Amino acid sequence: MTALPDTAEPEFTSLADKAYAEIRDRLIMLDIAPMTAIDDVALARSLEVGRTPVREALKRLEIDRLVISYPRRGTFATGVDITDLAYISDIRVQLEPLAARRAAEVAGAGVLAELRDLAETIDRIDVRTLDRDALMRWDLHVHRAIYAAAANPHLEDTLIRYDNLATRIFCLFLDRMSHFDQHVGEHSGLLRAIADRRADDAEQLARDHVLGFEKAIRQVV
Missing domain, CATH: 1.20.120.530 (GntR ligand-binding domain-like)
Structure with missing residues (x-):
């Protein structure tokens, strides 16, 4: 079997950094599908962190253009637009x-x-x-x-x-x-x-x- 690159979890300096890295990877790999609503409660539970680190991570991911927030609607994974x-x-x-x-x-x-x-x-x-x-x-x-x-x-x-x-x-x-x-x-x-x-x-x-x-x-x- 071909060895995969080393993906051992790095030593994160904060729970927000941990949440950011793991949510980012799910978005990149389309494990969170484009245009999907982000459930911060479910994410916090799956990552075993609180909602505050997840919300901090989502703010950073919005800067990265991986999520987008709408007033009164929530946060969504951005679409993948071929343009x-x-x-x-x-x-x-x-x-x-x-x-x-x-x-x-x-x-x-x-x-x-x-x-x-x-x-x-x-x-x-x-x-x-x-x-x-x-x-x-x-x-x-x-x-x-x-x-x-x-x-x-x-x-x-x-x-x-x-x-x-x-x-x-x-x-x-x-x-x-x-x-x-x-x-x-x-x-x-x-x-x-x-x-x-x-x-x-x-x-x-x-x-x-x-x-x-x-x-x-x-x-x-």
Whole structure:
């Protein structure tokens, strides 16, 4: 069985942080379906936290455009609108290459070794055997590893936000995509370019990856 990326629960600094991370992941993976009303009582119960941390988390998730609140109606998961793909890609096509280049230029030897190990792990995976959740977990894991390696917290936060929105679109249309394995397989080459400090190659591969994703989605819409 293919090992999944390490998803051990991090040490949260507050219950609100814990609620935020877990609700965010449910929204990203469409476990909370788009346009669904958010039941904060049920969420608090399932997360084993109080309603206050959940409400604080939902405020943060509204900034992330993952939920939306209406006066007297409540809070809902945002819809997944395909017209947003172009807007998201406009941002990612600029910032993903920047993060890849920066990671290749500034990451320490230990971080680069971890990225190389990650590339070797991906090479051993038969992506076609992964279910949707496992596939998405790998995709998120790789992108977040690159963002962290870029060592710019503001860039990292921004990219995570837009990668989350892109992942919701990916999840929605994954079943229609015939070559999704190629998209995930591109991660290996990108990680190796960064690990080898080939900044120009890393930048171009990251750009191609974002553009390829947008093209693949549009072909099945």
